[in-house]
Amino acid sequence: MKYHEQHAIVTGGSSGIGKATARLLAQQGANITLIARDRLKLAAAKQEIEQVTAKTQRIITVAADVALKQEITEAIELAIFQLGTPSILIASAGIAIPNYFEELPLETHETSMAVNYFGSLYSIKAVLPTMERQGRGSIILISSGAGLIGIYGYSAYCPSKFAIRGLGETLRAELKPKGIQVSVVYPPDTDTPQLAAENKTKPPETKLITQTAATWTAEEVATKIVRGIELGRGAATPGWTMSMLYRFHSLVAPLLNWYFDRAIASLNRKH
Ligand SMILES: NC(=O)c1ccc[n+]([C@@H]2O[C@H](COP(=O)([O-])OP(=O)(O)OC[C@H]3O[C@@H](n4cnc5c(N)ncnc54)[C@H](OP(=O)(O)O)[C@@H]3O)[C@@H](O)[C@H]2O)c1
Structure with a gap:
């Protein structure tokens, strides 16, 4: 039991990659805090994870919006x-709303940065003082x-994921001397409710260029995330395509x- 009696906080822990990672850590003995907005989804995820854990382990849920500084700070303080x-923070809460740039209102750009980037930043700020006192984490x-190259149709999402990369690479260097490992994960397309929602607004051009890569399961990505924690690397790149990219x-x-x-020009000619 590698994570016996350790506490892992997982934002976005009620679904997809976050839930699968929480479940894997719980199976290896960790106590888990799941954070997301929807209480029903949180309760269902807790129940699911409890089925694979020992009675002595604790799985708690806290409903909070990571984009709201005070709310996420208080949620983490409560946890x-x-x-x-x-000893572990997984900042997995995120949204992706693809569409043509001219179809995306400014609010979508603002919300994407607020949830994906600032949500991660606020979560780090909230856990860091205790991790620093502990001297590890x-x-x-x-x-x-989409945090490595700009992708057609992702003008709201890509910048938020580039920003996470910038933050993660900077903090990796700053926090290493304090015993805290910071790692950025670059998942490929992963079969989750987010991907299903994305497919509803993806322009045909985006569908065409993203369909070339294989889709992973959330469990496969979670395995790579947990392996990344063990290896202590600054980046985790599930699969050959992401590693090369x-x-x-x-x-x-x-x-x-x-x-x-x-490919896009040829698609446009056909239509
Ligand atoms: N799926 C992919 O293909 C893929 C590929 C690369 C990267 N990613 C990234 O992986 C992460 C997880 O995505 P996923 O595919 O697992 O998505 P998912 O299944 O939709 O899960 C997203 C999670 O984030 C939570 N969340 C969303 N907005 C939130 C907010 N404002 N405050 C708190 N929690 C919030 C959701 O719960 P509530 O809605 O109840 O709050 C849910 O628990 C995201 O950062 C995503 O960008 C995904």
């Missing part, structure tokens, strides 16, 4: 009060392939752009 200093931020994105971007531009 720490109940289950003690966290792991902070895992969830970016995306992470290492060589600036080099391959011109080639990818050429390929995607041609």
